[in-house]
Amino acid sequence: MRVDWQTVKHHFFTRAFLLFLVVGTINTFLCSFLATVIEPLVGNANLAFNIGYLLSNGNAYLLNSLFVFPTRMTLTRYVKFFLSYVPNYIIQNAIVFVAYNLLGLPSIASYLLAAILGVPITFLCVKIFAFGRH
Numbered sequence: 033m034r035v036d037w038q039t040v041k042h043h044f045f046t047r048a049f050l051l052f053l054v055v056g057t058i059n060t061f062l063c064s065f066l067a068t069v070i071e072p073l074v075g076n077a078n079l080a081f082n083i084g085y086l087l088s089n090g091n092a093y094l095l096n097s098l099f100v101f102p103t104r105m106t107l108t109r110y111v112k113f114f115l116s117y118v119p120n121y122i123i124q125n126a127i128v129f130v131a132y133n134l135l136g137l138p139s140i141a142s143y144l145l146a147a148i149l150g151v152p153i154t155f156l157c158v159k160i161f162a163f164g165r166h
Contacts, residue, residue: 044152048100052155055095060147063088067143077139081128081146085121089114101163109162116157120150 067084074080093113097105124146131142
């Protein structure tokens with residue numbers, strides 16, 4: 033399989049991707065913080081991650097709408113944004129499951145590893161599907 037470097041450059045060597053990384057970093061820490069705070073309350077790292085993920089998703093939409101893909105926020109766009117995170121959600125949950133449950137990594141390390149590995153796929157989904165930018 034041949035990599036089309038022009039396509040890679042077009043999507044990932046941009047101001048939008050850099051801002052997406054900044055917003056993602058903020059949101060990763062928010063999600064990880066929320067999950068860490070929630071974990072003792074629910075007694076399960078996987079459930080805590082899911083709750084933290086869902087709570088931080090609204091923040092991600094707000095920051096992406098304001099700074100990464102400046103657009104007016106609407107319910108329809110939020111639903112598309114939320115749906116564009118489904119692949120990321122699946123990937124991150126699988127990583128947390130493997131890292132925490134099977135490999136025995138600390139929960140916070142599992143949360144951060146999951147966030148880092150899901151970024152490129154999520155960026156493309158958000159950019160193209162939620163905000164309609166090709």
